[in-house]
Amino acid sequence: MWFRQLVRFSSSFSSKDLKIRLTSSPKKKPELNEKLLFGTALTDHLLEINWNETDGWDIPRIEPYHNFMIDPASSVLHYGTECFEGLKAYRTAKNNLLLFRPEMNMNRMKKSAAAVALPDFDSEELLKCIKELVKIEESWIPSKVGYSLYLRPTFFGSHAGLGVAKPRSAKLYTVCSTVGPYFPEGFKPIHLYCDDTIARAFPGGSGDKKIGANYAPGIGHTAKLQSKGFNQILWLCNLYVSEAGTMNFFVFWHNKQGEKELATCELDGTILPGVTRDSILTLARQWNEFKITEKKFTIYELCDAINEGRVIEAFGAGTACIVSPVNKLTFKDREYKIPIALGNAGILTKRFQDEILKIQYGEISHSYQHLVI
Amino acid sequence: MWFRQLVRFSSSFSSKDLKIRLTSSPKKKPELNEKLLFGTALTDHLLEINWNETDGWDIPRIEPYHNFMIDPASSVLHYGTECFEGLKAYRTAKNNLLLFRPEMNMNRMKKSAAAVALPDFDSEELLKCIKELVKIEESWIPSKVGYSLYLRPTFFGSHAGLGVAKPRSAKLYTVCSTVGPYFPEGFKPIHLYCDDTIARAFPGGSGDKKIGANYAPGIGHTAKLQSKGFNQILWLCNLYVSEAGTMNFFVFWHNKQGEKELATCELDGTILPGVTRDSILTLARQWNEFKITEKKFTIYELCDAINEGRVIEAFGAGTACIVSPVNKLTFKDREYKIPIALGNAGILTKRFQDEILKIQYGEISHSYQHLVI
Numbered sequence: 116m117w118f119r120q121l122v123r124f125s126s127s128f129s130s131k132d133l134k135i136r137l138t139s140s141p142k143k144k145p146e147l148n149e150k151l152l153f154g155t156a157l158t159d160h161l162l163e164i165n166w167n168e169t170d171g172w173d174i175p176r177i178e179p180y181h182n183f184m185i186d187p188a189s190s191v192l193h194y195g196t197e198c199f200e201g202l203k204a205y206r207t208a209k210n211n212l213l214l215f216r217p218e219m220n221m222n223r224m225k226k227s228a229a230a231v232a233l234p235d236f237d238s239e240e241l242l243k244c245i246k247e248l249v250k251i252e253e254s255w256i257p258s259k260v261g262y263s264l265y266l267r268p269t270f271f272g273s274h275a276g277l278g279v280a281k282p283r284s285a286k287l288y289t290v291c292s293t294v295g296p297y298f299p300e301g302f303k304p305i306h307l308y309c310d311d312t313i314a315r316a317f318p319g320g321s322g323d324k325k326i327g328a329n330y331a332p333g334i335g336h337t338a339k340l341q342s343k344g345f346n347q348i349l350w351l352c353n354l355y356v357s358e359a360g361t362m363n364f365f366v367f368w369h370n371k372q373g374e375k376e377l378a379t380c381e382l383d384g385t386i387l388p389g390v391t392r393d394s395i396l397t398l399a400r401q402w403n404e405f406k407i408t409e410k411k412f413t414i415y416e417l418c419d420a421i422n423e424g425r426v427i428e429a430f431g432a433g434t435a436c437i438v439s440p441v442n443k444l445t446f447k448d449r450e451y452k453i454p455i456a457l458g459n460a461g462i463l464t465k466r467f468q469d470e471i472l473k474i475q476y477g478e479i480s481h482s483y484q485h486l487v488i
Numbered sequence: 489m490w491f492r493q494l495v496r497f498s499s500s501f502s503s504k505d506l507k508i509r510l511t512s513s514p515k516k517k518p519e520l521n522e523k524l525l526f527g528t529a530l531t532d533h534l535l536e537i538n539w540n541e542t543d544g545w546d547i548p549r550i551e552p553y554h555n556f557m558i559d560p561a562s563s564v565l566h567y568g569t570e571c572f573e574g575l576k577a578y579r580t581a582k583n584n585l586l587l588f589r590p591e592m593n594m595n596r597m598k599k600s601a602a603a604v605a606l607p608d609f610d611s612e613e614l615l616k617c618i619k620e621l622v623k624i625e626e627s628w629i630p631s632k633v634g635y636s637l638y639l640r641p642t643f644f645g646s647h648a649g650l651g652v653a654k655p656r657s658a659k660l661y662t663v664c665s666t667v668g669p670y671f672p673e674g675f676k677p678i679h680l681y682c683d684d685t686i687a688r689a690f691p692g693g694s695g696d697k698k699i700g701a702n703y704a705p706g707i708g709h710t711a712k713l714q715s716k717g718f719n720q721i722l723w724l725c726n727l728y729v730s731e732a733g734t735m736n737f738f739v740f741w742h743n744k745q746g747e748k749e750l751a752t753c754e755l756d757g758t759i760l761p762g763v764t765r766d767s768i769l770t771l772a773r774q775w776n777e778f779k780i781t782e783k784k785f786t787i788y789e790l791c792d793a794i795n796e797g798r799v800i801e802a803f804g805a806g807t808a809c810i811v812s813p814v815n816k817l818t819f820k821d822r823e824y825k826i827p828i829a830l831g832n833a834g835i836l837t838k839r840f841q842d843e844i845l846k847i848q849y850g851e852i853s854h855s856y857q858h859l860v861i
Contacts, residue, residue: 154650157561184555187663188530192644194707195568195700201650232708267650271565277527277574277640277665279703279734281711290560292650317690321705327568328701330652332694334567335605338654361652 127236128164128172130243135251138179147259149299153435154265156293158252162244165273166234167284175244177251183286190272190282197271198227198326201434202390203294204249204264204487206256207477212249212487214266215475217242219390224268227324232281233270241268245289249487252291260476261296265435297436302459302468304442305346305431307359309414310336311447315350315358322352322385329387330361347431349444352385355411362431362439363392366417367405367463369425375405377463378412391432394483395467414446421451428461429453437471440464500609501537501545503616508624511552520632522672526808527638529666531625535617538646539607540657548617550624556659563645563655570644571600571699574807575763576667577622577637577860579629580850585622585860587639588848590615592763597641600697605654606643614641618662619860625664626861633849634669638808670809675832675841677815678719678804680732682787683709684820688723688731695725695758702760703734720804722817725758728784735804735812736765739790740778740836742798748778750836751785764805767856768840787819794824801834802826810844813837 138159145156161180165173190196200220205213221238229235245266249256256264268289272282313336315329316322322329337348337360347360357380358364370376377399380386399407420426421444431439440460444451456462474481511532518529534553538546563569573593578586594611601608618639622629629637641662645655686709688702689695695702710721710733720733730753731737743749750772753759772780793799794817804812813833817824829835847854 152649152651154561155648157648161560180560182557182559185558186555187534187553187642187661188527188640188665191700192564192570192642193572193640193700194703195570196704196707197565197568199566230708231704232711265650267561267566269560269565275528275530276525277638277663278525279707279710281707288560290650292561312692314690314692317687317693319685319687320690324705326704327564327566328704330567331569331604331699331701332697334569334652334654335603337652338605 126171128175128240130175130240130247132174133177133244133247134174135177135247136179137251144255145293147257147262147295149295151293151295153294154292158255158264158291158293160248160251161288161290162248163286163288164244165284165286172236177248180290185273186275188275188277190274190276193277194272194279195327196231196233196282197269198224198231198233198324199270200224200268200325202266203434203475204256204266205475205477206258209477211477212253212256213475213477214249214485214487216390216394216483217245217485219393220268223325223388224270227326228270230321230324231326233272233285236287241287246487248289248291253488255291255293257293261299263294265292265294267292297439302440302465304440304455304459306344306443306445307347307349307441308340308345309349309351309444309446311351311354311414314352316352316385318352318383318385320385323382323388325387333361345445349414351414354413354415356380356414356417358386359431359439359441362433362436363387363389364429364431365395366420366429367427367461368420369427370406375427376408377405378408378410380411381409383411389433391434391437391471394471395432398467398470417444418446418451421453426453428456428464430461430464438464438468499544501548501613503548503613503620505547506550506617506620507547508550508620509552510624517628518666520630520635520668522668524666524668526667527640527665531628531637531664531666533621533624534661534663535621536659536661537617538657538659545609550621553663558646559648561648561650563647563649566650567645567652568700569604569606569655570642571597571604571606571697572643573597573641573698575639576807576848577629577639578848578850579631582850584850585626585629586848586850587619587622587858587860589763589767589856590618590858592766593641596698596761597643600699601643603694603697604699606645606658609660614660621662621664622860628664628666630666634672636667638665638667640665670812675813675838677813677828677832679717679816679818680720680722680814681713681718682722682724682817682819684724684727684787687725689725689758691725691756691758693758696755696761698760706734718818724787727786727788729753729787729790730759732804732814735806735809736760736762737802737804738768739793739802740800740834741793742800743779749781750778751781751783753784754782756784762806764807764810764844767844768805771840771843790817791819791824794826799826801829801837803834803837811837811841
C-alpha cells in the first residue's frame with residue numbers, strides 16, 4: 116500500500132506516468148466557417164492532474180471530456196483561487212503540428228499559480244502532457260488557413276471549506292477548442308473607450324498574472340460599453356495607458372523628439388507579460404528600423420500625439436487575434452481618430468500579423484516554433 | 489410545453505415556487521469544541537437556483553447537499569465570475585432563530601453580482617428561500633453560547649465557453665455550516681503586518697464587492713506572513729489604511745485635535761461595506777459618547793498616533809469574529825505596540841462585542857434582529 120502511494124503521488128507529476136483513456140463516442144467536428152464561436156468547439160478529451168496537500172501530485176491523465184464534480188464549498192467558487200493560460204496548436208502545410216513559444220505560457224502559469232496560493236509544478240512536464248493531448252486531438256486541428264487548436268491550461272482550488280485559506284487540494288487541467296481566424300473577413304479595426312474612473316490593475320496588485328480576478332470585473336464594464344457601440348476598454352493605471360481589453364496595447368508614433376518609435380507599457384507588474392507582446396518587441400528589435408520603447412505614457416500624451424498628427428498607428432496584441440488594429444479612441448466624451456494606412460490596419464500592424472502567422476504556420480523556420488509532430 | 493416553460497422560468501425566482509427534497513441519510517453533527525474548524529461542518533441540505541439567459545430563473549430548490557457538475561469550460565473556472573456573502577443564524581435562549589441584518593447581505597450580493605456580470609435577482613425572495621433552508625437545518629444550530637449556523641450564499645457563472653464574456657448561465661446557491669465562537673478561549677489579540685508594496689484594492693476597482701477577485705491574491709500573501717508569525721495584513725490603498733485581513737479596521741484614538749474619536753476608512757469604493765462595520769458605527773452614534781469619523785487616514789498618521797501615545801485601542805470587524813483586537817502592528821521593520829486595556833482586548837472593543845452578541849443571541853430586542861422562527 117505504501118509503495119503504491121509512493122508510485123502514484125509525488126512532489127511533481129511526470130509525463131512518463133501519463134494514463135490515457137480514449138473516448139468511445141467522438142463528438143461531431145465543427146463547421147469551419149465564420150459562425151464558429153471562439154472557445155465553444157471543445158474537443159473529445161482533456162488532460163487532468165489532481166493535487167492535494169497530503170499526497171502531492173497524482174499522475175496525469177488524459178480522459179474523455181467530462182464535467183467535474185465540485186463541492187459547493189470549493190475554494191474556487193468562493194475565493195477565486197484559479198489561473199489559466201491560452202496558447203494554440205497550428206497545422207503547417209507539411210502537416211506538422213506546431214506550438215508557439217509554449218514554454219512562456221508554462222512559466223507564466225507557475226507565477227499565476229503562486230499568486231493565488233496554488234502549488235508549484237514542473238512546467239516542462241506539463242508541456243509534455245499537453246503535447247500528448249494535442250497529438251490525441253490532432254483531427255480537431257484544421258488544415259484550413261487561420262484555423263488552429265486553442266489550448267486552455269487551467270488550475271483551480273478544489274478544497275472544500277469556507278475558511279479563507281490556501282487550498283488543500285487542486286485540479287490542473289487542459290481543455291482544447293478548434294478556433295477560427297479572429298478576423299474571418301480581414302482586419303476589423305476597433306474603437307476603444309477610455310474611462311479614467313475604472314481600473315483593471317494597480318501597483319502592488321496582481322495585474323501581471325493570468326488569474327480570474329483580473330477578468331471578472333472587466334466583463335461587466337466591457338458589456339456596458341459594447342452596448343453603446345464601443346469595442347473594448349483602453350485601461351488606465353493612474354492615468355498611464357495599460358491594456359486594451361484583454362490585450363497589450365502598442366502605439367507606433369513620432370515621439371516628442373521626432374523619432375519613429377514603437378511604444379508599449381513596461382512590465383511594471385500592472386500589465387500581463389504577453390507572449391505576443393514579447394514576440395512583437397523581439398521581432399521589431401531584430402528588424403532594427405525604428406526605436407522600440409517599453410515605458411509608461413499617459414492617456415494625455417497619447418491624445419496629444421493623436422491631435423498633433425504624430426500617431427502612425429495603434430493596435431492591441433494577444434494570442435487570440437495576434438494584433439487588433441485600433442482606429443478610434445474615445446476619452447472624456449471626445450473621439451480621437453487613429454490613422455489606418457491600409458484601410459483596415461496600419462502597415463506595421465499588418466507586418467507583425469504576417470510575420471507571426473508565417474512562424475505559427477511554419478512557412479518559415481523560427482526558434483519560436485515548438486514541434487509537436 | 490410552452491406553458492410549462494412559462495411556469496418554471498421567470499425574470500425573478502419566487503420563494504413560493506420553492507421545491508424541497510429532504511435527505512434520507514443525515515450527516516453526523518460536529519462535536520461542539522474548539523476543534524471545530526470554521527466552515528467545514530457543512531449541513532445536510534443546500535438551496536440552489538439556476539439561471540440561464542434564454543429562460544431566466546428556474547424555480548428555487550432545497551436539495552440534499554451534493555456536488556455540482558461543472559463543465560471544465562465554465563466561466564467561473566476561468567474568469568472568476570462569482571460572488572458570495574456570509575451571515576449567521578443564531579439560536580436564542582427562548583429557542584427562536586434569528587438572523588442579523590440579512591437584508592444588508594442580500595443587497596450587497598446584488599451589487600457584487602452586477603460587478604461580475606451575473607444577473608440580478610429579487611433579494612427579498614432569496615432571503616425567504618434562505619430562511620426556509622435555516623428552518624430545515626435547525627438541528628444544526630447549537631444552543632451552546634457562541635455557536636451559530638454560518639450561511640454562505642454564493643453565485644457563479646456556469647456557462648461553458650472560453651470567450652471572455654457575460655456568463656449565459658449561472659447558479660445561485662447557499663450552503664450552511666455549524667460554526668463555533670471565533671475566540672473559543674476568549675479574545676486573542678492579533679499582530680498586523682503592513683506592507684506598502686502590496687495592495688488589496690484600488691480606486692476604480694472592485695474592492696467594495698464581495699467577489700473572489702478580492703480574496704485569491706491575498707491568500708498567498710497572508711500565508712507567507714503567517715509563516716513568519718504575523719496574523720493578518722493591514723492593507724493600504726495609496727498609503728491609506730484600508731482593511732485588516734478580510735475585516736474592516738477601526739482605531740479608537742485621541743485625534744490630533746485631542747478629541748476621542750473612533751475612526752475607520754470611509755466607503756470610497758476600495759473597502760468592503762461591512763455589516764459589522766455599519767453596526768458598530770450605528771451603535772457608537774447612538775451612544776453619542778465620542779466622535780465617530782469615517783475618513784481616510786494614512787499608515788503614517790496611525791504610526792504617529794501610536795508613537796505619541798494617542799491610540800487607545802484598535803480592532804478588526806467582520807461577521808466571523810464580530811471584533812478582533814489588535815495589539816501589534818509591524819510596518820517597515822518596526823513593531824508598534826497598541827494598547828489592550830483589558831489584557832486581551834480594549835474596553836471599547838469588548839463593549840461592541842458584548843452589545844452585538846446580545847442582539848445576535850436575542851438577549852435584548854433590537855431592530856437588527858430578523859426572526860426566522
